[in-house]
Amino acid sequence: MKRFYDIINIIFYPVLFILLMWTVFLVEINFGNDFTKFGVYPRKLSGLIGVVASPFIHSDLKHITNNSITFFVLMLAIRVFYKKNFLRVFWIGLLLSGSLTWLIGRNSYHIGMSGVIYMLASFIMAKGFFSKNYHLIALTLCLVFLYGGMIWYVLPIVDGVSWEGHLAGMVAGILLSFFFKNEILVQAIKRPALTPNQELFLEHFDENGKFVANLPFLDEDGNLILDEE
Numbered sequence: 385m386k387r388f389y390d391i392i393n394i395i396f397y398p399v400l401f402i403l404l405m406w407t408v409f410l411v412e413i414n415f416g417n418d419f420t421k422f423g424v425y426p427r428k429l430s431g432l433i434g435v436v437a438s439p440f441i442h443s444d445l446k447h448i449t450n451n452s453i454t455f456f457v458l459m460l461a462i463r464v465f466y467k468k469n470f471l472r473v474f475w476i477g478l479l480l481s482g483s484l485t486w487l488i489g490r491n492s493y494h495i496g497m498s499g500v501i502y503m504l505a506s507f508i509m510a511k512g513f514f515s516k517n518y519h520l521i522a523l524t525l526c527l528v529f530l531y532g533g534m535i536w537y538v539l540p541i542v543d544g545v546s547w548e549g550h551l552a553g554m555v556a557g558i559l560l561s562f563f564f565k566n567e568i569l570v571q572a573i574k575r576p577a578l579t580p581n582q583e584l585f586l587e588h589f590d591e592n593g594k595f596v597a598n599l600p601f602l603d604e605d606g607n608l609i610l611d612e613e
Contacts (some may be wrong), residue, residue: 394460394463397463397470397471398455398459398460401440401455402452402455402456405439405442405448405451405452405455405497409442412441419441420493422437423437423441423493423494423495424482424485424493424495425486425492425493425494426486426488426490426491426494427486427487427491431486431493434482434486434493435482435485436478438482438493438494438495438496438499439482439497441495442495442496447496451498451501454501455497455501455504457530458501458505458508458527459474459504461504462474462504462507465519465523469564472564473504473560473564474500476560477503477504477553477557477560478500478503480559480560481499481503481552481556482552484551484552484556485499485549485552487552488552489548489549490548494549496546498546498553499546499556500553501553502538502551502554502557503554503557503560505527505531505534505554505557506553506554506555506556506558506561507557507558507560507561508520508523508557509527509528509557510557510558510561510562511524512525512527534550537550538550538554
């Protein structure tokens, strides 16, 4: 039962944000509303509302479906690896990427979760490259394999796509990786609790896994054997 609650706790926020995206989308298409006007409109004061609102607004079914899948994967990774700070990463990254889009974007409404997705992806990858933790490095390699092609969409190569939002998200993620350099700790994989005998046994190996001789050891019954002089 505890494992079930742990799983629910991990997926709660990623699912919550996706449900919010879909709620906005369904309200828009079912009631004939057009929420595009709440997107980021660069260098216009009224367009600042989009810094917060635009990630939850999408143009069509394909747009929201693609963003939902990718967002869930990346947000889940952030939730698992940055247990205490994942909401700070999300909200600060959302505000930063949206603000940068407002500054550098062309005069058009920019909507969708893509900017936040690029922020999450670049944050995880930057942390992986700069960190010596092999869990983060492995995660980074997986993301490069799955989403490496995303890098091209920070350039104006597809009409109707907010490449400025993608670029702003990527820059925001890299900046956040430095901002949280010392505050965020990887907590995804913890070593299970060990008994005192197991702890003592592990002391016979250095940080490189090399056996260290001439230390107290245990017999087959778990009793401590002391060297006699």
